[in-house]
Amino acid sequence: MITLRTSPTSPYGRKARIAVAVLGIEDQVQLDWADTRATSGSLYDQNPLAKVPTVLLENGDVVYDSRVVLELLDQMAGGGVIIPKGDTRIAVLTKQAMADGIVDAAIQAQIETRNHPEEHWNNVWIERQLGKVNRCLKAFNDNPLPTPEQSNGIPDCAQIALACALGYLDLRANGDWRKDNPDLVKWHTAFIEQVPAYDATLAPEMLEKS
Structure with a gap:
């Protein structure tokens, strides 16, 4: 084990x-x-x-x-389950990297705002990081990933990464991503409905809000 x-x-x-x-x-x-x-x-x-x-x-x-x-x-688990083999592998891994990048940039922006008083914030740095977040969100909203049900019922690594990134924005950024990304909201809702492990892994703070 x-x-x-x-x-x-x-x-x-x-x-x-x-x-x-x-x-x-x-x-x-x-x-x-x-x-x-x-x-x-x-x-x-x-x-x-x-x-x-x-x-x-x-x-x-x-x-x-x-x-x-x-x-x-x-x-x-035998390989090729959440990380596909063959022609689609690189595309899925790239989408996973973009989803992870949302979290990377959001954390960098939050470090700046949490660790310094507002008058000492590096606003150029914050805007740069938030720009990355928003561009990635728009890309996923404009070209949604398939839902797990549309991909043999099991989410791939990109879908898992994106769901976790959006969950992190709900936890640390008040879910502000939702107002400008309606198709991404629909995708996220479908993921939650189709993957019980999403709710089973909610952060304690999110459970308190529910």
Whole structure:
């Protein structure tokens, strides 16, 4: 059995948790919460980046970065399940990277606003990051991904990543993405209905709001 180290609010870790569920490999994965705010400890010993998700293999090896972790989980399920083989593989991986980029940029903007008083904000930096978020959202809204039901009933890694990115914006950015992206809202609603693991992995703060 492998050990998946993550945190309840990490959108990257959520990708892995949803992947475990949709791949049906829960019996092969032990979940272990990591303190991502600590400045030392076991996560630093296991992963020099001290980020989640981090996976501990039975042989002592360590795997990290959510995209690599999803590759590992897909292989554990036989391969080609959430990460397609063949002609569509690169396109799906690219969409996954774009969805992850939404989270990357949103976090960078929030770091600036949370860690400094408003008079010291670097507004040029914030606008640059929010521009990335909004361009990616528009791209997904204008050219929606298929829903899981439209892709053999199992979400691929791009769909999982996008759902987690939108969930993160709901958690940390008040869901403001919704007002300008109606088709993306429809897609997100369909994903939630078709993938029970989405609600099962909601952050505690979102459960309190529901």
